[in-house]
Amino acid sequence: MFTLPETRFDFGGDEYIYAEISRDMSAESNFKALAIVNELRERNIPGIVDIVPSNASYLVRYNPEILSPRDLLDYLKEIDITKSDPAELNLSIRMVEIPTWYDDPVSRQYSERFKNRHQEPTLSNFEFAMKANGFTDKEAFIEAHSRMPNLITMVGFLPGTAWGFPLGLEPGEIIQTPKYLSPRTHTPRQGVGIGGAFTVVYPVNGTGSYQLIGMSAVPVYDADKRLIDLEDTYFLARPGDLWKHRPIDEREYNQIVAEVEQGTYRYHMKQIDFSPQEYVIKGKAYIQELMEGF
Amino acid sequence: MLRIREGGLWTTVQDTGRQGYYHLGLPPSGAADKYSFIIGNLLLGNPVEYAGLEMTLLGPVIEFGKKTIIALTGAPVQAFLNNRLLPMWEAVAVDEGDVLSFRFCKKGVKSYLCVSGGIQVPEVLGSRSTYVLSRLGGYEGRKLVVGDELMIGEPLPGAFKQIGKHVPVEFIPAWDDAKDLRVVMGVSGNRISDEGIKTFLDSEWIVSAESDRVAYRYMGSSISFEEHAPPFGAGSSSSNVVDFAYPIGALMVPNEGEVIVLLNDATSGGGFVTIGTVISTDLDLIAQSRPMSRCRFLTITVDQAMQARMERKKQLIRLDETLKEQG
Secondary structure, three states: OOOOOOOEEEEEOOOEEEEEOOOOOOHHHHHHHHHHHHHHHHHOOOOEEEEEEOOOEEEEEEOOOOOOHHHHHHHHHHHHHHOOOHHHOOEEEEEEEEEEEEOOHHHHHHHHHOHHHOOOOOOOHHHHHHHHOOOOOHHHHHHHHHOOOEEEEEEEOOOOEEEEEEOOOOHHHOOOEOOOOOOEOOOOOOEEEEEEOEEEEOOOOOOEOOEEEEEEOOOOEOOOOOOHHHOOOOEOOOOOOEEEEEEOOHHHHHHHHHHHHHOOOOOOEEEEEEOHHHHHHHOHHHHHHHHOOO | OEEEEEOOOOEEEEOOOOOOOHHHOOOOOOOOOHHHHHHHHHHHOOOOOOOEEEEEOOOOEEEEOOOEEEEEEEOOOOEEEOOEEOOOOEEEEEOOOOEEEEOOOOOOOEEEEEEOOOEOOOOEOOEOOOEHHHOEOOEOOEOOOOOOEEOEOOOOOOHHHHOOOEOOHHHOOOOOOEEEEEEEEOOOHHHEOHHHHHHHHHOOEEEOOOOOOOEEEEEOOOOOEOOOOOOOOOOOOOOEEEEEEOOOOEEEEEEOOEEEEEOOOOOOEEEEOEEEEEOHHHHHHHHOOOOOOEEEEEEOOHHHHHHHHHHHHHHHHHHHHHHHHOO
16 A cells, blocks of 8 residues: 655765655655654664655755765665555644635736746736646636645745645646746745645745745744744644645735734644544545544 | 944854754755854864854944954955954954954955854854844844844953964965866756756856855756656646755756755755755855856765865864964
8 A cells, every 4th residue: 555666865965865755746655754754763863964854755964974975875775665664654733724815916916026937927826827727717726726635745945834735636636837937036925835736835035936826814934923823833834734725805814914913813723643544545535534623 | 242333235143054953944054155164263263163254245344342352264355453454364353442344355255254252142943043034043033234232252261372373375265256066966857868967067157146045046058858747746847846855055957047056044945856966065165156157067976075075174174283383
């Protein structure tokens, strides 16, 4: 059930080893990345500086003056073969709602501002994403993007950014878009973007190459720690969590933004024991079960 | 205390970087040209990781609140202590009330000011480095502006014996306009054609004006991609791969006409194909290269990369010994 081809390893300069579990994206590859990273962290190897799980791969940063690159490579290969069973992964996670104003004026304004870096400069990013996925009806597109939750398969880019990959959909049902031809130099904070099969919420103003299709009313990074739910951390995202976008209109967007500013907003979320094994067996039905009453 | 009378163009507090938080998307930050920065601390007898100021093109105007020892390294720049020209690559005494000012640097990009005892901003996640994009670390998470007041450590015991110690010319970097940057090929490079790899290595690349501590962009040639279908989940442009965590130094190729190298304030991951990774020692050269300057990328093995790294390390040890013998 978790049959994955052999991982491909590569050196990244003198301080990194990159391990590609698969070239294609799948939830299974991500579960394997999490399993290996958990194992590696537990072993607490001196000389390993950073262990970064990503969508279908992982990256290890090490100090080559403590740990020889080739010895570490052999060591990682062994873990990859013998200790990467995602069936043993049981995750205590949260399902979190991301209220999203789709096709909003800010996204349109950024589409216009950076159109010279875009493959279809005459379309807004939202229109481009619709077209790339064969939609002509705006509401149908929003429904297709928001109906199932996204598994947080990777965090990073800028602190607080989380990649969300939809669960419970057939590959053909997953919305996908190419990235910008050349990255934007600016992206609005809390902009919702799609690139490949992934959806992100940009945590701060920065660069970005995903197609901007809306705005999240809630922050995913809180430098000032105003919100009770982010009291212990700057970041909303945790790998393995499920994020569910809920389409909202301008009025509700403004109302939630005001609550966030006052520090009274509480994220709509629930705690879940998530079994990757059960998801792989039952698929969509399992996700629907988890979503009940949410 | 350092009183900032003018902020300069882009001045931040940096040390040798923040380790262990890359999995949260938090890049290492730290001095962009580590070699010059470390020498600044060696001149003062400071531990090498002590925080100093990184100044970009035009330095700040600083008034010293106490008598101490400073060292100026990195990109060559005319600096004045009160009205006297300040020597670079040398430990110099300053008095309370002295004012340090700068002219625009004409070669390189980043100059460093180290102070005996280091700059005492609070540590955030184990480092004093500034990461501006997330407003973390350094002085309030931002570049310095007029009116800022930075605490500095007490001059270390024996600090005043360092006065006059200087770096022999053989240890000072050359500020050439054209750089050779060494690359270990690989990572997610499989979508680039053999022809594209050849063009990448044979071409001269020009630094674009859109370059900073996050990344440097290069133009000037055209890299062709393989024609095969993109992997599921990557996005359909020829440069698109399933998003992954980028090494610092990764060479992204987002389109045929542009390569981007990620530096210390890197965005930690993304979905563009990478052709290889610039080795850690050569990131210093990138950070010191100016818009419109030229470079070539040379391919080396990971063993050669280790050799380059050890040579750099030995050079710094040799310099440290030389400085200890002086005075």
